[in-house]
Amino acid sequence: MALYAFNEWFRSVEAAVGQHAIALVTDGHTAIIWDRAVALFGLGTPHAMGLRITSGCSSALLILPLLLVGAGFMASHRSTIPRILAGTAIGAAVLVVTNQLRLCLIAFFYQQWGDDGFGWAHTVVGSLLSLVGVAASVTVLLLVAMRRREPREQLNGAPL
Numbered sequence: 658m659a660l661y662a663f664n665e666w667f668r669s670v671e672a673a674v675g676q677h678a679i680a681l682v683t684d685g686h687t688a689i690i691w692d693r694a695v696a697l698f699g700l701g702t703p704h705a706m707g708l709r710i711t712s713g714c715s716s717a718l719l720i721l722p723l724l725l726v727g728a729g730f731m732a733s734h735r736s737t738i739p740r741i742l743a744g745t746a747i748g749a750a751v752l753v754v755t756n757q758l759r760l761c762l763i764a765f766f767y768q769q770w771g772d773d774g775f776g777w778a779h780t781v782v783g784s785l786l787s788l789v790g791v792a793a794s795v796t797v798l799l800l801v802a803m804r805r806r807e808p809r810e811q812l813n814g815a816p817l
Contacts, residue, residue: 667717668694668710671753675708675760682765696760704768708760716756719787720749723794727802736802744801748794755790759783 669691676696680687685702689695699705712718727745730736763783766774 664712664715664717665694668712668715671715671756671760672696672708672710675710675757678757678761679708679764682761683768696764698764699768702768704771706764706767708763710760714756716749716752719752719756719791719794723748723752723791723798726795726798730798730802740804741798741802744798747801748798751794751797752790755786755793759786759790762786 669689672694673689673691673696676687676689676698679696679698683698685698685705686700688697688700690697690707694710695707696710697705697707723745727741727748730741731738759778763775763778766778766782768774770777
């Protein structure tokens with residue numbers, strides 16, 4: 658799969674986008690180390706840190722199962738391929754945005770409460786946010802893929 662083959666590149670893109678998102682919620686400057694998929698924040702403050710986007714912290718890890726759900730729908734012929742693809746794409750976008758929110762949360766908690774804040778944001782609150790993102794992405798996929806078109810109203814065979 659493309660996400661697996663381009664995992665390093667995808668993680669670096671997530672770090673680059675994350676750098677800009679993190680700048681909105683933290684003090685100091687931000688930067689990126691592209692070849693290591695690290696978003697640096699708090700530069701110029703006593704709380705400078707880098708968040709490395711590992712394979713386990715990437716939204717790609719969550720997108721792959723969503724793609725499998727979409728493929729399952731295609732195999733079942735329960736919806737049209739364009740609807741399934743649209744639902745999967747929107748669901749994947751939900752996961753990417755959720756993961757960016759998670760990165761912002763981790764950076765903010767670290768700056769506010771140090772290592773304890775990092776631990777809480779990374780393991781507890783961040784995991785809950787990821788679960789909400791997964792549930793939302795699957796819901797979006799189902800709603801888009803399974804949505805039925807309402808028949809147009811007709812009066813004596815003529816559309817209204």
